[in-house]
Amino acid sequence: MEEIPSAHAGLMANEVKRRWESFTPGGENNEGIPDPLDEICSYALTAPGKLFRPVLLLLSAESVGGRVADVLPAAVGTECGHVASLIHDDIIDGDAMRRGRPAVYRRYGMDNAIVAGDALLFQIFLCLAECRAAGVPDGRIVSAMEIVARAGVDLCRGQALEAEITSRSARDVRAYLRMVRLKTAALFSGACQAGAVLGGGPPEWVQALGEYGDALGIAFQIQDDLLGYVTDAGTTGKPATSDIKNRRLTLPIILAYEAGTARDRAVLDAALLGELAIDEALDAVGGVLRSTEAIARSTAMARTYTDRAAAALALLPASRGRDHLAGFVERTVSRVR
C-alpha cells in the first residue's frame, strides 16, 4: 500500500494535521496555564501515516452516493482512533520508534502516552459529532457511533487475545484468524461501515462494505506477516529476524506447524523458544517453511480474502469510489512494505 491512489489522501493529511492544532478545550479560558496534552497529541497526529482507514471511510461514503465533505470529520476521527491504538501498542510492544520518530512514550513518558491515547479515543466521537454541523442526519450519526464503538471494543479484544496466544505459543489457525479479524479487520470494517452509514447507504450496501473491510483487513494482516519473508530482491523463504526474536506467531509459522511432521514441530518449537542461535533458527525455520510450502499456502489464503473483498464490492453499483476500493484489493496482496 505504497500510495493511497486518491486525491483524498492529501485532503486527509491536511485535515488530520489541523485537527489537534485547531482544537480548543471546552468551557474555559486557560489564561496562560500550560496545556501539555496539546503538544503530545499534535506530535502523534502530525507524523505522516498511510491514512488508510480514513480514506476507506471517505471512499465508502462516496460509493453509496454520499458527499466527502459531509463525512470528513468522521474520517479524521478514524485516524485519531488508529493513532491512539498505535500510541498504546508501542507501550505494550516496547517499540521505540514509530513512523521514523521516537514513539510517544519514549518522547513524553509512559504516563503521558497513556493519557494522550485516551484523549485521541475520545476525539473519535467528538469528530463524529461534528458531522451534524455538516448536515448529516442524527440517526446516521448514532448508527456510526455504535459501529465505531463496537469496532473499538473488538480491537481491544484482539489485542488481549494476541497477548494470550503469544504467551501460550498457540499455533492454531482458527485462533490466529479470530485475532486478526478483531485486531486489524474490525477497524477496517468499522471505517467502511461508518462511511456507508454516514453517506446514507441502504443496509445491504452497508453490509457489503463491512464484509469488504473485514476481508481486506484480514488479507492486509496476512500480507503484513508475509512481508517478513520477502526482501526487495524477492521472497527469501526465511522468517524475519525480528519475528523470530519476538516469538511472533505469523501465519506461515502457524501453517507450517499444522502441516509439519512431529520433527518439523520440534524444530519450530526449539527455534521459537529461543533454544537455537539466531542464524541456526532462521535456517531451521526456513527449511520447515519450504517443506510444508507454508509461504505459498499463506499467499493463497490472502488471495482467498482479497477474492472475498472483491466479491463484496460487486454488490455495490459502479462508481469512482468503488473503483478506488477495488484498487486497494489488488494493492493489498502486491504491496512490498
Next chain:
Amino acid sequence: MEEIPSAHAGLMANEVKRRWESFTPGGENNEGIPDPLDEICSYALTAPGKLFRPVLLLLSAESVGGRVADVLPAAVGTECGHVASLIHDDIIDGDAMRRGRPAVYRRYGMDNAIVAGDALLFQIFLCLAECRAAGVPDGRIVSAMEIVARAGVDLCRGQALEAEITSRSARDVRAYLRMVRLKTAALFSGACQAGAVLGGGPPEWVQALGEYGDALGIAFQIQDDLLGYVTDAGTTGKPATSDIKNRRLTLPIILAYEAGTARDRAVLDAALLGELAIDEALDAVGGVLRSTEAIARSTAMARTYTDRAAAALALLPASRGRDHLAGFVERTVSRVR
C-alpha cells in the same frame, strides 16, 4: 459520600455488574477460543464503587422530567468510563490496590490493563447507543455523545496538567483549580448534562445541571484533599503522610504557600522536596498550615463551590430528583471518607 441516598444505587450496582457479563463480541462465534478481555473487564467492573457519576446522570434525567429506564444504559456507560480512568490512573500513579483488591495492572499485567481501559472507554459509547432501543430520540443521543466525549478529553487534559504541575512543583491556586475542574469536575458535569439532555431537558436546565456538576466536582476534590488532614477523631491540622511522600499538591499546601512568609515557603519547599525526615516534615508543614489558616481557608473555598452548586439547582423546578441532587451538595462537604 458514604452512601448514595437513593434507590438508584442498587439499581446501578446490578446494571453495572451485569454489563460486561452479558456483553458478547460482535459478528462472530468464538467457538471456544478464549476471550481474555471479558475476564479482565468483569474484574474491574464488579468491584463495588460509589457509583456516584451514574447516579448523577440518572437524577439529572429525572430532575428534567425524563425516565430513569430510558437513560439507564448511558448511566452504565458513565461508570464504565470512570472505571477505565481508574485502571489507567492506577498504572500512572503506581497504586497497587483499588477498592480493596489488587489494581487491574497488578492482577493482569500492565499491557492488559491498558487494553481493558481502552475497551471500557469504547463501552461508554456502545452503552449510549443502547438508549436508542429504550426510545430516546437520536438527536439527544448525538448531543450526549458530544458532551461525554468532550468531558473525556477534558479529563485527559486534567491528568496531563496534573503531571506537569507536580513535576515543576507549581503552587498556584489558579492552575490547581483548572486541573481539578478538568480532572474531576468535567466528568461530574458531563454526567449531569448528558442525563439532562437524554431526559429531554431544555438548554437552560442542561446548562444549570452542568454548572451544578462542575461546582460539585470541584468541591468534591477540595474535600478529598482535606480528608488527608482529618481523622475519625477530628481535624489533625497535619498533612497525610502519603500526601507528603508523594509530593502531592493539595489545596491547603497551595494556599499556605501563597499566604505564607518567605520562611514559611522555605519550610514547605524543604518538606515537599523530601529534605526533612517524614515526622519532621509533618510537624513543619502542620505549623505553616496553622499559621496561614490554610485548612479553614480551604474549607471556605469548598463551601463557595457547594453554594454555587446549590444556586444552580435553584434554576430547576422542584422534584424528587432535584432534592436528591441537593442532598449531594451537603454531603460533599461533610463526608469523612
